[in-house]
Amino acid sequence: MKIRSFLIILFAIATLIPTLIFSAWSYHIGVKREFAEVEDRHLLIARNLSFALERYQQDVVAAFESVSATLTQGASTDAMKRLLQQLNMLCILNIDKTTGEVWQQMTTFGHPPVEEVDPAVFSALSKFAVPSQTVFSNVMENHEGENVLYVIRDFGTHYAIGEVSTRYFVRLGESISFGVQGHAAIVDQFGNVLAHPREDWIASRKNISKVSSVARMMNGETGIEEFYSPALKGNMIAGLTSVPGPGWGVMVPQPISEIYDKVYQNRSSVFLILAVALAGTLAIGLLFARSLSAPLERLVTVMKTNARERQLHAVESKNDLFPFEEIKDFRDSYNTMVRRVTESGRKIEALAFSDTITGLPNRAHLQSVAAPILAGS
Numbered sequence: 001m002k003i004r005s006f007l008i009i010l011f012a013i014a015t016l017i018p019t020l021i022f023s024a025w026s027y028h029i030g031v032k033r034e035f036a037e038v039e040d041r042h043l044l045i046a047r048n049l050s051f052a053l054e055r056y057q058q059d060v061v062a063a064f065e066s067v068s069a070t071l072t073q074g075a076s077t078d079a080m081k082r083l084l085q086q087l088n089m090l091c092i093l094n095i096d097k098t099t100g101e102v103w104q105q106m107t108t109f110g111h112p113p114v115e116e117v118d119p120a121v122f123s124a125l126s127k128f129a130v131p132s133q134t135v136f137s138n139v140m141e142n143h144e145g146e147n148v149l150y151v152i153r154d155f156g157t158h159y160a161i162g163e164v165s166t167r168y169f170v171r172l173g174e175s176i177s178f179g180v181q182g183h184a185a186i187v188d189q190f191g192n193v194l195a196h197p198r199e200d201w202i203a204s205r206k207n208i209s210k211v212s213s214v215a216r217m218m219n220g221e222t223g224i225e226e227f228y229s230p231a232l233k234g235n236m237i238a239g240l241t242s243v244p245g246p247g248w249g250v251m252v253p254q255p256i257s258e259i260y261d262k263v264y265q266n267r268s269s270v271f272l273i274l275a276v277a278l279a280g281t282l283a284i285g286l287l288f289a290r291s292l293s294a295p296l297e298r299l300v301t302v303m304k305t306n307a308r309e310r311q312l313h314a315v316e317s318k319n320d321l322f323p324f325e326e327i328k329d330f331r332d333s334y335n336t337m338v339r340r341v342t343e344s345g346r347k348i349e350a351l352a353f354s355d356t357i358t359g360l361p362n363r364a365h366l367q368s369v370a371a372p373i374l375a376g377s
Contacts, residue, residue, distance in 0.1 A: 015281045019274050030263045039224045042239030042252040049250045053243045060087050061134045064151050067092045068160035071104035084108050090163040129154040136246040138190045139205050169194040182254035189247030217242045217249025295327045312338045
């Protein structure tokens with residue numbers, strides 16, 4: 001292997017090893033930092049959604065209790081109807097606890113009067129009723145085929161029941177979208193979907209309580225969860241929390257693959273800088289290697305010429321880009337040796353072919369000159 005090749009390989013290794021170490025380290029730090037930012041961001045969004053739902057639940061309960069109490073007095077105003085409409089409440093009924101007969105009711109504008117409560121709905125809601133406490137049912141389908149939550153309170157003599165459309169939950173979920181597939185999901189206290197990017201899951205009120213993150217929300221936990229999403233068929237990371245009172249769950253998930261993709265995109269500029277630095281280092285290394293090997297290669301060429309021609313030649317002096325003192329001293333020493341050997345050769349030749357006293361050519365010189373002439377004749 002030539003010195004130049006060895007030095008280029010050495011420079012390449014010396015450059016690549018720190019580059020690879022830095023690349024691996026920066027990738028690890030980038031992933032760690034991105035996951036930390038994602039966890040903080042997703043958990044913050046989930047908590048903000050939880051605060052919004054908690055405030056909405058409080059407004060619904062306050063309006064429900066106020067209107068149901070007003071209905072017992074036989075009062076009803078358009079202002080109350082507008083309030084219910086703003087809260088996405090379809091109607092409020094005061095019904096008999098035993099028969100389910102509607103005593104008083106208030107419906108929002110455009111909603112038809114309720115003649116009777118479906119027996120199956122009445123039976124289900126009776127199980128939720130708690131004396132002197134307003135509670136929410138799980139998401140159900142009303143007689144018009146719309147997903148609703150029922151609000152119910154046991155006043156002792158009668159039940160007060162309110163229908164709350166889930167449109168607010170859907171709009172709230174749609175307002176959260178980031179990345180490619182980052183979204184928000186809201187479930188009721190039993191894990192039934194209230195809001196989700198998949199409309200068919202909303203329409204069918206799909207139960208996803210078996211998903212680990214949903215199970216944690218149903219237990220009232222708040223935190224970060226990595227899980228497999230059957231909807232997106234991939235691993236997700238989510239911030240999750242629950243709404244105090246009704247127990248609704250709020251989750252803000254994002255595919256983990258998007259996080260790694262973002263890290264790769266952020267590192268593209270770093271890779272470009274490293275590539276430029278590597279190319280520059282190799283170019284400088286090539287110049288250094290050339291400055292070191294070129295004088296040695298010239299010396300080797302001259303020595304081969306000397307052996308072939310049986311005559312000593314000095315090494316030509318050239319101005320290299322990076323002149324090394326050791327190489328220069330080695331070349332000068334070699335040229336000095338060539339000069340001295342050449343001078344000594346001339347002296348030996350002079351002593352061999354001339355008289356030491358007179359300096360005139362001697363017999364050996366005459367024979368060396370005459371031998372070719374006589375051989376030719």
